[in-house]
Amino acid sequence: MIPSSAYGELKIFSGSANPCLARKVCEYLGHTLENLIISRHSDGEIYVRYPQSIRGADVFIIQPTHMPMENLQELLMLIDAASRASARRITAVIPYYGYARGDRKAEGRESIPAKLEADQIAAAGVNRVLLLDLHASQIQGFFPLSVKTDHLYAKPVFVNYLREFFQNLGFMPLDEHLAVMAPDAGATKMGHSYAKKLDNVPLVIVDKRRPAPNKSEVYTIIGDVKNKIVLEVDDIVDTAGTIVKAAEAALERGAREIYAVATHPVLSGNAVSRLEASPIKKLFVSDSIGLTAAKRSLKIEIISVASILGESIKRIHLDESVSEQFD
Numbered sequence: 001m002i003p004s005s006a007y008g009e010l011k012i013f014s015g016s017a018n019p020c021l022a023r024k025v026c027e028y029l030g031h032t033l034e035n036l037i038i039s040r041h042s043d044g045e046i047y048v049r050y051p052q053s054i055r056g057a058d059v060f061i062i063q064p065t066h067m068p069m070e071n072l073q074e075l076l077m078l079i080d081a082a083s084r085a086s087a088r089r090i091t092a093v094i095p096y097y098g099y100a101r102g103d104r105k106a107e108g109r110e111s112i113p114a115k116l117e118a119d120q121i122a123a124a125g126v127n128r129v130l131l132l133d134l135h136a137s138q139i140q141g142f143f144p145l146s147v148k149t150d151h152l153y154a155k156p157v158f159v160n161y162l163r164e165f166f167q168n169l170g171f172m173p174l175d176e177h178l179a180v181m182a183p184d185a186g187a188t189k190m191g192h193s194y195a196k197k198l199d200n201v202p203l204v205i206v207d208k209r210r211p212a213p214n215k216s217e218v219y220t221i222i223g224d225v226k227n228k229i230v231l232e233v234d235d236i237v238d239t240a241g242t243i244v245k246a247a248e249a250a251l252e253r254g255a256r257e258i259y260a261v262a263t264h265p266v267l268s269g270n271a272v273s274r275l276e277a278s279p280i281k282k283l284f285v286s287d288s289i290g291l292t293a294a295k296r297s298l299k300i301e302i303i304s305v306a307s308i309l310g311e312s313i314k315r316i317h318l319d320e321s322v323s324e325q326f327d
Contacts (some may be wrong), residue, residue: 007058008088015063017071022062024306059087064248065098083125091128095288100135118142179228183246184208219228226254237262244278
């Protein structure tokens, strides 16, 4: 068990969006996942209640905010209830931040939903938010100064797993066999980071255009993928259109095999069937979003980020550095 700190006794709760991940976090910490009452009225409205006292406690609420919107509403209500129950500090642990792609106005008269979500979470009474692989890092700045933010990265667990995976396939040394590919310009920074950690393998960038939401077109590939094992790197896989088209383009240019890694498996629409029919041999994702049976595939391999979230929760509770675990 984690001892109490200046912020009170550690209490970890889970919303209904991803309780499996919350249980893994508590297993990593050797801590208890507290009981929580979440139910629905006959008209579908949500009801939440903390069955035990949390007065003066250091409360952590684990809840991603992917669709449906009830996940966000549930988080807001859990924060509100904890605040009204006199918790000393409330931290929202949000493994996947919904609406993160709505981080700016690309055209006139558009909403900025990522900012709206931050405003709602802050207004509910949260003191701190813990975020994982944000689609746009500037979202941290959408929260007021009264709300502290920590931005975590899934890269350490992915890199360790991938290194062993490729080693078992005989693709060593990595810099002779592997090339990391950013499927669009937005993934370039993440791709560069993975390429550096994977023994400075080459980085390849796809020049992609998006004529409409959830639609993409590959124009050209900047870099050489001929005879390479290509690892596509991105933060979100939604319809899978981007990574599939990039994979097809890489094969046309002589790549040997295609693999992909994405932190957040949104997998909407016919993403799974598109992935199944694609040349991608394996898609590695985290458990930031719980996958239903309909979103499972032999091509999809889940790597847990519970250790990263658990270690960060412990460090925040004990008032220690969060960033040092990534050094």
